[in-house]
Amino acid sequence: MLTKKGLKEFCADARENYLPHISIDCVVFGFHEGIMKVLVLKVQNEDEWYLPGGFMLKNEPIEMAANRILKERTTLDKIFLQQFNVFGDPERSKEHFDMYKDMLPAKENWFSNRFLTIGYYALVDFFETNPNPDQFAESCEWRGLDDLPDFKLDHALILKTALDTLRLQLNYQPIGYNLMPKEFTMPELQKLYEAILDKKLDRRNFQRRMLGFGILTRSDEPRKGGAHKAPYLYSFDLENYEAALKEGFKGGW
Amino acid sequence: MLTKKGLKEFCADARENYLPHISIDCVVFGFHEGIMKVLVLKVQNEDEWYLPGGFMLKNEPIEMAANRILKERTTLDKIFLQQFNVFGDPERSKEHFDMYKDMLPAKENWFSNRFLTIGYYALVDFFETNPNPDQFAESCEWRGLDDLPDFKLDHALILKTALDTLRLQLNYQPIGYNLMPKEFTMPELQKLYEAILDKKLDRRNFQRRMLGFGILTRSDEPRKGGAHKAPYLYSFDLENYEAALKEGFKGGW
DNA sequence: TACAATTGTGTCATTAATACACTATGATTT
DNA sequence: AAATCATAGTGTATTAATGACACAATTGTA
Structure with a gap:
């Protein structure tokens, strides 16, 4: 979805339905063949990668939004989710500002706003997960921690923070339970x-x-x-x- | 500050300068005479209490906003701050909606919006802190954990979550250093x-x-x-x- | 000067963490 | 069939950390 018309529709729809200035980004961990993997999306026609994310409906609980977003990306319904940080550096939005700036004037462009993003990490069973790209992506796939792509925006920081949190919480959260098969x-x-x-x-x-x-x-x-x-x-x-x-x-x- | 005129000014000013839908609430811990204390504010003419909080300027980093808000409440400049959770249940805003609803139509009333609030806990030296009420408060004072008032909104939950986080982080954060005097x-x-x-x-x-x-x-x-x-x-x-x-x-x- | 309250310090027993080596099984090779 | 390779299962001895516990020292007060 990259046509001007499609973008315009998306922005109009977003302005009507989503809370402005707030997004959700998720670090989805899966475990496969001895390697921790993360779900990543690739921008159409660019070597740019980002984490699964989206926006929050105006009257939707945060975690429900995260669940909804991830259900679209993974087909999974009940996902173990843990909110770990809000990223709100005004600088992080600068790259946002530039998105599609040639296609739509700033006033109409949903992306030409500052966004705080709420970071969630998710733990899923690798074998139960069917990665699906979103409307801006060319693909959605697993990548090992040892083989991460270059991320857009501050998504590298978000991933690193999620991983640090995961390590700290290893003794307090049912991390094995959610990542291992039965x-x-x-x-x-x-x-x-x-x-x-x-x-x-x-x-x-x-x-x-x-x-x-x-x-x-x-x-x-x-x-x-x-x-x-x-x-x-x-x-x-x-x-x-x-x-x-x-x-x-x-x-x- | 409770006059209709004052409220109207505040709302106009807020709409111009602050990010909508987002607030910050802080749990400020101090330690005095063997008791953990928390900074609380009392609503004018009501037996209602709330935590120090405020809003984020449109181009302000989150932590800088928390610092600014707390500097006003405590006179302290460099405060140890730790973001711990975002509270965004749509229900939490319902009580907000009612605030000043008789004084201003919803369209003009800053408070008749949904707010996600970013929770920070702060650790301060009790003896260095001078509590100052904000424009909605009658007083700002320390209260022991054993003697907490009834809080507005979800501030009791915010406080409890901060305390749980503090306990978990006791071994990872310089908690003693920030709370004790030299x-x-x-x-x-x-x-x-x-x-x-x-x-x-x-x-x-x-x-x-x-x-x-x-x-x-x-x-x-x-x-x-x-x-x-x-x-x-x-x-x-x-x-x-x-x-x-x-x-x-x-x-x- | 005896007493009450508080601080400082040491030891022993238990538990948890670490380091480390051999045996067992199943498939593959000779 | 026997030897070999890769991996899984199990035990023990040493060291470090924790938990339980008791007595001596200091200071002001009765």
Whole structure:
């Protein structure tokens, strides 16, 4: 959608339905083949990338807006969302100002306003997610943390802040639960933690501690068909998990 | 400031200078006589209370707006501020809608809009702070966490969320440094932690751990003139403190 | 000068974290 | 069939951190 007519319609529609000056941007984390991935969108005909985002209806709760936006991008309905920061540097809007500035006069152009953006991070099951581009994008795809594109606006900062928050909250939020599939092996879970923390952990100590939390249930049958010794399958005991999270996994005083 | 004329002027001025739909509310923590206190404002002629807050100039960074607002309330210039949440439930604005609704038609009334409010908590030195009411308030004063008034809007929720955040961040933010005066005794610092965490700590273990962080400098001279054994005075070694904070006081993996 | 209140300090037991090595299994190669 | 490779499962010894606990020192007051 890049025609002048389409843009004009979008702007008129936006002015009528959305709260001005406020946007939502989401960092959607998924975990695949031992790598943390993030959902990114590519601008049509440009090597420019951005995070899934959108605007808030005039009478819509913030988190509901984030959910609505992400449902469009992922087809997922109930998504674990965590608000982590508002980005509001007036400079961040300057790049916005320039968007489509040749196609529409500033007065009509929705994008020629200052925007504060509310940052959410989302945790999704990689295998359940079907990435869909939005109307400004050419594509929507997963990119590993080790292979991130150049982002528009302050989206690199937003992503970095989300990741920092994720690391800090690793012990307080059900991060494993939301990122892993229903059943998984201990080495797979360990790889998730290693990917988030970006460091190697000791297999034996990891397993001891994880099991010590009492939030995992071991399946009777190990996973078969792999090329090596069959690993046990685990799943989260959601009840115990949520109880443990209320306290936080780690003490502190 | 409650005259129709004054309100009209305020609204006209606000519409011209502030971003619409966005406000800032601050939970200002101070520590005095062993109790955590919060700065609260009282509505003129009503037993209604609210947190210090305000609006953002159209081209002003968020944190600068929070600083400006708090400078007016506290006379303090460089304040430790931490953004912790945006509150945007459409219901929260309903009470706003009613404000001054008899004095001005909705179209002119700045307050008859939906507002998302960005929550900041601030940590200040109680003794350096001079509370000043804003134009809608009759008074601005400290209230202990054990003696909080009934708040307007969702300000009780904002305060609770700030406090929860403060507890979680106790090991990652220079909370002691900002709340204590330059020099303090170990029992005083312990009382701060006990007030924040709302539980008793063991004197000996607290001291051992605190000193173990290597962020305190013990003054040569103990505090004299007290009614009991003269306690040592400590101050924060800012350099070590900030280095330690980068890591966080506690490990986690 | 005895007492009350408070501060300073040390030790022991328990728990948690770290470092580290061998055995077991299943598929592949020889 | 036996050896090999890759991966998974398990245990123990050392060290560090935490939690529980008791007594001595100082200062003003009764």
